[in-house]
Amino acid sequence: xxxxxKEKTQLVFECETGNYHTFCPISCVSWLxxxxxDSFFLxxxxxxxxxxxxxxxxxxxxxxxxxxxxxLEESDISAQLNDYKELKRxxxxxxxxxxxxxxxxxxxxxxxxxxxxLEGMAPLLEAEIGIPIVVARANGLDYAFTQGxxxxxxxxxxxxxxxxxxxxxxxxxxxxLVLFGSLPNTVATQLSLELKRQGIDIAGWLPGQKYVxxxxxxxxxxxxxxxxxxxxxxxxxxxxxxxQLIVAPFPIxxxxxxxxxxxxxxxxxxxxxxxxxxxxKIWEGLEDYLKYxxxxxxxxxxxxxxxxxxxxxxxxxxxxxxxxGIPYMDRRFQAAELELLEKTCKQLNVPLPRIVEKPDNYxxxxxxxxxxxxxxxxxxAHANPLEARGITTKWxxxxxxxxxxxxxxxxxxxxxxxxxLRRNESLNSLTNFGEKLVKVS
Amino acid sequence: MKLAYWxxxxxxxxxTLRVASSFKNVHAIMHAPLxxxxxxxLRSMLERERDFTPVTASIVDRHVLARGSQEKVVENIxxxxxxxxxxxxxxxxxxxxxxxxxxxxxxVNRASFESDSDVILADVNHYRVNEIQAADRTLEQIVxxxxxxxxxxPNFQIEKTTTPSANILGIFTLGFHNTHDxxxxxxxxxxxxxxxxxxxxxxCSVKNLKNLSKAWFNIVPYREIGLMTAVYLEKEFQMxxxxxxxxxxxxxxxxxxxxxxILQNSVKPINLENSNVLQQQNSIVPNEIEExxxxxxxxxxxxxxxxxxxxxxxxWFSRSIDCQNxxxxxxxxxxxxTHAASMTKILTREMGIHVVxxxxxxxxxxxxxxxxxxxxxxxxxxxxxxxxxxxxxxxxEPSAIFGTQMERxxxxxxxxxCGVISAPVHIQNFPLGYRPFLGYEGTNQIADLIYNSxxxxxxxxxxxxxxxxxxxxxxxxxxxxxxxxxxxxxxxDELSRVPGFVRGKVQRNVEKFASTNxxxxxxxxxxYAAKEAVNA
Numbered sequence: 001x002x003x004x005x006k007e008k009t010q011l012v013f014e015c016e017t018g019n020y021h022t023f024c025p026i027s028c029v030s031w032l033x034x035x036x037x038d039s040f041f042l043x044x045x046x047x048x049x050x051x052x053x054x055x056x057x058x059x060x061x062x063x064x065x066x067x068x069x070x071x072l073e074e075s076d077i078s079a080q081l082n083d084y085k086e087l088k089r090x091x092x093x094x095x096x097x098x099x100x101x102x103x104x105x106x107x108x109x110x111x112x113x114x115x116x117x118l119e120g121m122a123p124l125l126e127a128e129i130g131i132p133i134v135v136a137r138a139n140g141l142d143y144a145f146t147q148g149x150x151x152x153x154x155x156x157x158x159x160x161x162x163x164x165x166x167x168x169x170x171x172x173x174x175x176x177l178v179l180f181g182s183l184p185n186t187v188a189t190q191l192s193l194e195l196k197r198q199g200i201d202i203a204g205w206l207p208g209q210k211y212v213x214x215x216x217x218x219x220x221x222x223x224x225x226x227x228x229x230x231x232x233x234x235x236x237x238x239x240x241x242x243x244q245l246i247v248a249p250f251p252i253x254x255x256x257x258x259x260x261x262x263x264x265x266x267x268x269x270x271x272x273x274x275x276x277x278x279x280x281k282i283w284e285g286l287e288d289y290l291k292y293x294x295x296x297x298x299x300x301x302x303x304x305x306x307x308x309x310x311x312x313x314x315x316x317x318x319x320x321x322x323x324x325g326i327p328y329m330d331r332r333f334q335a336a337e338l339e340l341l342e343k344t345c346k347q348l349n350v351p352l353p354r355i356v357e358k359p360d361n362y363x364x365x366x367x368x369x370x371x372x373x374x375x376x377x378x379x380x381a382h383a384n385p386l387e388a389r390g391i392t393t394k395w396x397x398x399x400x401x402x403x404x405x406x407x408x409x410x411x412x413x414x415x416x417x418x419x420x421l422r423r424n425e426s427l428n429s430l431t432n433f434g435e436k437l438v439k440v441s
Numbered sequence: 442m443k444l445a446y447w448x449x450x451x452x453x454x455x456x457t458l459r460v461a462s463s464f465k466n467v468h469a470i471m472h473a474p475l476x477x478x479x480x481x482x483l484r485s486m487l488e489r490e491r492d493f494t495p496v497t498a499s500i501v502d503r504h505v506l507a508r509g510s511q512e513k514v515v516e517n518i519x520x521x522x523x524x525x526x527x528x529x530x531x532x533x534x535x536x537x538x539x540x541x542x543x544x545x546x547x548x549v550n551r552a553s554f555e556s557d558s559d560v561i562l563a564d565v566n567h568y569r570v571n572e573i574q575a576a577d578r579t580l581e582q583i584v585x586x587x588x589x590x591x592x593x594x595p596n597f598q599i600e601k602t603t604t605p606s607a608n609i610l611g612i613f614t615l616g617f618h619n620t621h622d623x624x625x626x627x628x629x630x631x632x633x634x635x636x637x638x639x640x641x642x643x644x645c646s647v648k649n650l651k652n653l654s655k656a657w658f659n660i661v662p663y664r665e666i667g668l669m670t671a672v673y674l675e676k677e678f679q680m681x682x683x684x685x686x687x688x689x690x691x692x693x694x695x696x697x698x699x700x701x702x703i704l705q706n707s708v709k710p711i712n713l714e715n716s717n718v719l720q721q722q723n724s725i726v727p728n729e730i731e732e733x734x735x736x737x738x739x740x741x742x743x744x745x746x747x748x749x750x751x752x753x754x755x756x757w758f759s760r761s762i763d764c765q766n767x768x769x770x771x772x773x774x775x776x777x778x779t780h781a782a783s784m785t786k787i788l789t790r791e792m793g794i795h796v797v798x799x800x801x802x803x804x805x806x807x808x809x810x811x812x813x814x815x816x817x818x819x820x821x822x823x824x825x826x827x828x829x830x831x832x833x834x835x836x837x838e839p840s841a842i843f844g845t846q847m848e849r850x851x852x853x854x855x856x857x858x859c860g861v862i863s864a865p866v867h868i869q870n871f872p873l874g875y876r877p878f879l880g881y882e883g884t885n886q887i888a889d890l891i892y893n894s895x896x897x898x899x900x901x902x903x904x905x906x907x908x909x910x911x912x913x914x915x916x917x918x919x920x921x922x923x924x925x926x927x928x929x930x931x932x933x934d935e936l937s938r939v940p941g942f943v944r945g946k947v948q949r950n951v952e953k954f955a956s957t958n959x960x961x962x963x964x965x966x967x968x969y970a971a972k973e974a975v976n977a
Contacts, residue, residue, distance in 0.1 A: 018500055019517075024476025044442075046536040046567070047452040052479050054447055071443040074568035077540055086442040093444060109474045109537045113506065140474030141502050141537075362497070362524065381481035381494065388491035 011342055011352050013329065018358035021381045022303035022327055023397065024052055025138040025148030026106050029067045031401070032152055035182045038210050040100035041067035042090065044118070045108030066098060072110055079114075084121050091129055100131065102211040104152060107137040132211070134159060144327035146229040146304045146400060149182055153206060154236040156214065160206065163218030176203035177264065178215045178243070180233055181226035183405060185209060190406045191226065191251060198265050198272050206233070217241040224264055226251055226405060228337060229305035231330035247333070249340040252306070253313030254282040254410045259340055282407045286317075289414035292421045294318035296374040299367075302326045302359050303379050304400050308334055310377070311353060312341040313413065320350055322371050325359035375420065392420045447827045447847060449802035449865060454535045455480055456575030456666075457563040458496055460583065461531045463614045463642040467583075468495045468527040468558075470517055472510070472538035472545060475500055487871050488614060497521060501537055509541075514548040515555070522556035528647045529559045529583070536567040559647075561586055573665045573777070574805060576613065580642060581669035584650055588677065591651035599654045599678060605704050605739075606636035608656045608674075610682075611667025612643040617780065617864040618878050619643065622662060625877035629687070630660075632748075633700065633741055641670070654678045658703045662686055662879060664779040665803065681707070687879050688783035689791055689887065690756050694745045704739040748881045755884035758892075759791050767895055768793045773837060775822070775830055775844040776863025778803040780878070782813035784843050784862050787887060789817040794891075797837045798822055800830065827851075838946055841894040846870075856945050860894040926952050929964045936968070 026049055029041040043049055050069040070090050075081045091103055107118050122133040136155045138148035157180070179191070179202060192202050204215020206223075217223075223237045224246040237243040248263030249256050258279045265272045283290075298314055300307045302325025311321045331338065345352050356364075361382065368376055368391060376386055376393045383393040398416055403409045454471060458480045461469035471477060481494040499510070499517040518530055532549055545562050553560040564582055565575040591597050607630060612623045620643070627637055638656035639649055659674055659682035661667040671682035681703045687696035749756050758764055772794050774785045778801045785799040799814045800822030801807070807823040814821060822833055831851045834842060842852045842859040846867050852859035861870055862878075877883040928936070932951075939947045954971035955963050 018475075018502070019497060021478055021481060022476060023479070024474075026476075047448060047571070048454070048477060048536045048567075050445055050448055051451040051455070052476070055483060056479060065446070069443075069445040071445045073443060076442055077568065081442070090442055090444050109501070110540065113537060113540050140476040141506060144475055365493075379482070381478065381485050384485045384489060385491060385493045 011338060012354050013331075013357060014354060015357045016360040016363060018360070020302065020325070020327070020359045020361045020364075021379045023056060023145040023379075024049070024140045025143040025145055025151065026053065026108060027056055027145060028138060028148030028152060029053070029104075029106060030056075032104075032149060032182055032207070033066045035184070036102070036207050036209070036211050038101035038212065039066060039104055040094050040098055040102070041104045041106060042070050042094065043067065043106040043108065044070040044072065044087075044111050044116070045106075046072050046110050049108050049110075066100065068094070077110070077114060083116050084125070087121060088125055088128065091125060091131070091133070095129060095131055102132045102134060104134045104136060104155075106148075106152075107135065107139060109139045109141050112137065112139050112141055132159060144303065144305070146227070146306070147232075147328065149227070150230050150232045153180060153182070153230060154233040156211075157206060157217070157233055157236045158240055160214045160241065161216045163216045163221065175220050175222055175244075175268070177268070178202070178204045178206060178217060178221055178223050179226055180206040180223055180237065181230055182207055183226060184403055187403050187405050187409065190408050194251075194257070194261060194406060195264065197274075198261060198270055200264060200268055200270060217243055219243075222246055222267060224248055224260075225333070226260075227306075228309050228334055229328075231333035234333050247336045249312070249337045250309045251405050252309040253316065253413060254279045254286075254407055255316045255344070256309055256313060256337075256340070257405075257407050257410075259336070263336065278407060282410055286411060286414055289411070289418050290317055292418040292425075293414070295320070296421070297322055297371070298375045298377065298417075299364075299371065299373040300324045300326075301361065301364050301376065301378040301382065301396070302356065303396050306399050306404075307377075308337050308341060308355070310399065310413070312337065312344055313410075314417065315341070315344050315348060315350060315353075317414070318348070321353040322373055323364070323367065324353050324355045325364060326355060326357055329355065329357045375417070377417075392424060394420050449825050449827070449845065449847070451572035451865075452536060453565045453567045453570050453572060453575035454533050454563075456570075456572040456577075457531065457533045457565055457579045459572075459613050459615055460576050460579040460642055461529075461533070461563075462495050463612070463644070464529070464583070465644055465646045466495075466527050467529045467531060467647060468497070468521050468525055469531045469533050470514075470521060471496065471498045471533045471535055472514060472543075473498045473501060473533075473535040474537050475502070477535055477537070484614060487866075487868050489871070490614075495525070495527065501541070506541075510543055510548070514545070515552045518548070518552035518560060519555045522552075522558045527558050529561065530556070531579070531583075532560065532562045534563065534565070534567070539567045559586070559590075571805075573803065577666045577669045580611070580667060581673055583647065584641065584653065584670050585673055587647055587650035588653065597651070601657060602636060602638060602655050604636050605634070605707075606638040606656045607700075608638045608653055608659045609640045610659055610661050610670050611663050611665075612640055613666060614643065615864075616663075616666075617777075617866060617870065618872075618876055621875055621877040622879040622883070624875070625880035625882050626660065626662060626687070628882075629693075629697075629880045632744065633697065635700070635704075641667075654680065656680065657707050658682060658700075663777075664782075664806065664809065665777055686779050686783050688780070688883060689787035690749055690753055690881075690884050691790055692783060692786065693753075693880060693884065694749065697741050697745055701739045701741050753881040753884040755791065755888040758888045759793070763892065764792060767892075769795050770841070770895060771795050771797050771837065771839040772841050772843060773798045773800075773834055773839040773848075774818070774862070775800040775802075775842070775848050777801060778806045778810045778813075780863035782810055784887075785814045785817050788843070788891065792888075792891060795819075797839055798833055800824065800833070835949075841891075843891075843894070858894045860890040862890070925961060926955055927962050929962065931965045932963050932968050935965055 026043050033039055033041050105118050118135045122135045126133045134155045136152040138151045206215055219242045221243045223243045225234055228250050234245050238245050246264055246267050249259040251257040251260040258275050262272055297320040299322045305327060307324045307326045311324045315321055376391055377396050378393055379396055383395050386393045402412050404413045458469050461467050478498045481496055484490050484494045499514045532545055549560050549562045563579050565578055609626055612619050639645055639653055659671045659680055661671045661682055661684045674680045675682055683699045685696045685699055687693040772788055774781050774796055781799055781801045785796050788794040788796050796818040798820045799818040801810045802825040804823055804825055811821055827847045834851050835855055842848045842857055843862045845863050845865050849859040849861055876886050951968050951971040954974055955967055960967055
């Protein structure tokens with residue numbers, strides 16, 4: 001047996017070269033501008049960034065989006081123009097055309113290299129034009145794909161108001177819960193209702209639907225993340241805003257959602273009611289999909305940091321996970337999730353998967369060749385070539401854009417995971433791809 | 442700084458990558474931060490490529506920023522050399538690496554000692570050229586590199602092929618209908634008895650580049666990419682080239698006549714150089730060459746006539762009564778220089794359509810474009826700002842648009858049909874079926890495209906006349922989304938009685954009238970007043 005599938009007794013973390021394919025973190029503007037309705041995102045970068053946004057985000061560009069590029073030209077790079085004046089000109093134009101409640105500046109690789117002092121300029125310009133400016137350095141030098149949202153939210157967290165004395169007086173001793181992570185509004189409502197059933201009210205979301213209703217934060221505030229990639233935001237909330245972090249597994253899959261709610265309940269001293277039954281009911285409803293995935297193997301190449309949670313859910317569904325590639329692994333922020341992963345593996349008596357940080361796609365493809373997994377979850381750069389080699393793939397970015405959180409959306413994850421498997425089944429007569437494309441019955 | 446929402450041409454490194462990955466067994470290594478390798482996504486998605494895109498990144502991260510790339514780039518090059526054994530590795534700078542100002546050439550020199558592959562550094566400046574210019578430049582660079590190398594070989598000599606032959610320069614991955622065009626060109630040349638020497642760069646091995654000089658002449662089908670290479674080959678090897686795009690019936694004929702001219706000129710010197718060439722030619726195509734005058738062999742007039750009359754339906758189509766209905770209809774054309782210029786000429790000369798505005802985003806080639814379309818359109822627009830194009834379209838209100846994906850979206854908003862004739866494009870413009878734009882089959886495809894775009898408008902018109910529609914809903918079609926105007930019920934009813942093909946126009950006129958007169962509520966009276974104002 002290959003050394004890759006050897007049984008391991010504890011989680012093994014490895015780190016490769018970091019030569020892997022993922023999206024640039026500036027892509028977070030695509031979902032954040034839709035989430036925060038009164039915002040405007042200004043990406044300060046080059047043509048390379050702009051072309052990425054327009055191609056990766058496709059049609060959205062035509063709906064007059066609330067985001068734009070501040071395209072740096074040669075004169076900006078060589079400092080012949082004054083950055084402050086240039087940004088002021090563009091921001092005034094945005095103010096006039098769109099009148100947003102906040103302008104988010106997204107710093108890119110170029111602004112990092114030329115050391116454009118965005119954080120320094122923002123407060124000055126903010127005072128001058130009267131619109132809050134949030135600065136997030138979502139660049140490819142430091143971060144991968146979804147971590148872009150992390151940089152934006154952690155910058156936004158610092159703009160959250162302090163909990164007022166009045167609020168403190170009114171609800172003495174009572175602690176409040178603020179959730180962080182951007183979700184489509186319907187999913188956010190679903191999760192809020194889920195907690196409400198246990199008698200827990202949410203004091204606010206970071207981010208909310210509008211920038212103007214950012215939640216207030218303070219020492220009595222508990223915060224809990226809903227995405228695995230929000231470690232910087234968590235750190236900011238704890239260190240800068242003195243909030244208390246609830247480290248829980250993430251509400252992805254019925255098992256994750258239940259563990260998430262339980263952990264929150266535990267913090268607030270609430271004994272959860274009817275959760276077990278609710279989880280069982282959801283699993284029951286998934287049975288038609290589970291029959292496709294049971295016993296099948298899966299390989300995560302890794303590009304969006306959702307990998308640990310998804311792998312944990314898929315193991316619970318009865319799949320065998322060979323490898324979890326992940327761009328960056330914050331073992332403290334994901335501690336509860338990792339624990340649940342280990343527990344799930346033990347419970348189902350399957351070998352622990354290897355976790356590969358900063359993977360090397362070339363080596364991964366060698367391993368995929370050897371292991372021949374039933375499903376590879378990967379980026380678009382590799383999906384078609386792998387399919388052409390007879391390896392079934394699922395495009396990983398879809399997990400970022402689909403609604404996958406909470407009990408209700410567990411089905412959605414399986415819908416995505418089983419789609420290629422179901423496709424294989426319906427194209428049965430087209431097997432032996434390449435050689436005998438059309439089978440004679 | 443420039444506030445930008447959308448761009449027609451991509452960044453320079455994309456052009457270089459397109460050239461590199463079009464060649465066979467050439468690997469590109471980008472000196473770029475994480476996430477800049479989205480070229481692989483484009484190629485894998487749009488072209489539905491079955492192979493891994495031969496592009497990897499030598500990642501620029503914090504460490505590189507602090508200490509420089511040091512061994513990293515060299516290691517990545519030698520590693521790729523061992524893993525993939527490419528013939529050539531192209532180190533590609535990106536916008537990020539060009540500000541870092543590392544001595545990439547030095548890395549290339551060092552790496553080429555250690556690797557079996559050839560290694561070159563793509564010579565493009567990110568802040569001065571775009572995707573198209575960079576592709577043109579890189580193609581020339583690679584061709585020059587291999588021909589210079591070949592020339593250093595003492596045994597190198599220019600030996601022309603015995604029968605007439607041509608190179609096709611500028612067929613690319615992610616090019617607009619390039620593979621179909623290439624097939625059509627091959628067919629055309631085959632019909633003329635011209636052998637294809639090399640097709641560069643798509644599917645070409647760099648090892649074959651030394652054979653380029655064997656061809657009698659070069660063909661550059663697209664204005665944007667390949668011209669630099671052709672000019673280099675002309676200067677270095679006295680190879681003539683044809684840069685007429687064989688798009689449309691007339692230009693295809695011009696293209697063929699140009700070939701004939703070149704061949705007639707090249708018969709003589711070849712004859713002197715190598716006296717048995719003619720004899721060989723005689724033995725291969727004896728009945729086509731008259732004994733006294735070998736130049737007659739290259740008279741293709743009868744071929745042009747026959748193709749124009751029977752293979753291409755476009756010439757007949759222009760005479761048919763269908764096309765009569767298109768006479769004087771207004772159209773707007775926008776795209777890259779090649780396609781926009783050819784399309785403008787086709788619409789005006791071959792279909793009798795009135796091109797109110799022709800434009801291109803190839804600003805670097807504006808003079809050539811103007812020269813091409815002068816006399817074929819009312820005005821010329823040279824811009825790479827899509828809002829200007831959108832405004833021009835809404836001002837001119839043509840019956841059809843021929844443009845890029847962006848113009849298609851503008852058309853959707855304004856309810857004007859649009860045929861896509863140029864990059865940038867979406868996946869639906871990489872059709873599986875055979876859809877060339879060049880050559881005689883291309884003329885058929887274009888005629889269909891034009892006719893279908895206008896027909897939609899016509900059908901709408903007829904349906905209105907015979908009361909075919911029962912939808913009386915009016916949607917806002919103005920480009921500015923928030924005009925804050927309200928319509929009264931009566932006014933809306935009235936508007937819905939206006940025939941569909943002018944309804945949008947009427948609505949926009951009324952709204953324009955209302956906003957200039959500071960009216961926020963549109964009543965029947967406002968409508969009539971607007972109508973009077975327009976008539977006056």
